[in-house]
Amino acid sequence: MSLQQTLILLKPDAVQRRLCGKILGRLEDRGLKIVALKMLKVTKELAAQHYAEHVKKPFYPQLEEFITSGPVVSLIVEGPGAVQVVRDMMGKTNCRESAPGTIRGDYGLSRQVNLIHGSDSPESAQKEIAIYFRPEEILSYDSTLAEWVCAGDEK
Incomplete structure (x- = not known):
């Protein structure tokens, strides 16, 4: 298992609902x-850079409106297999389909207003981290709990 870094965005709904600390x-x-x-605050330009593969898709204007609607918390986490670990913790994109115990399954009900982004x-x-940081x-730094x-041999 390789040590990885991944980008996470706590989206405007997570900030507004004061779920950042829990997440x-x-x-x-x-x-x-x-x-x-x-x-x-994600600008339209930053949104277009982050979601470049979606800009021409019909749902993009709504995605852009949502991600630019309020502040986000951007972070990088590190750990063995971090990308997949975070994806599994987030749950499915549609919160209603996410299993209990996942972030979206425990805190969300929407497909579009879905609390969290994690690199796929x-x-x-690597690309997303460079956009935000x-x-x-x-x-x-060394973690005393590592x-x-x-x-x-798993680090």
């Missing part, structure tokens, strides 16, 4: 290490 707690409880964190592959994670904003989260 961050779940990520940390799982053993993922936060290596970057900030709050920002290690390649997407400058290299100097990403911190590398040996209690994973065996040495």
Whole structure:
């Protein structure tokens, strides 16, 4: 298992519903290490850069309107297999189809207003991280709990 970083956005609905602390707690409880964190307002230009593959699709205007409607919390977490771990924790895109115990399954009811974004592959994670964070904003540090989260050969 390789150590990975992945981008997470806590979307405007998560911020407005004051769920950021609960979601961050779940990520940390799982053993993922936060290596970057900030709050920002996604502009139309930033949305178009992030969702470049969707810009020409019919649903894009609604997606852009939602992601630019309020502040988001952007973060990078690190851990073994972090991309898939976060995807599994998030649940299906449509919250109504997400299993209980997932973030979307526990806190959401919508397909579009769905609380959280996580990179869908290690390649997407690299691209998305570069959109939201400058290299100097990403911190590398030793966690005093690391040996209690994973065996040495899993890091």
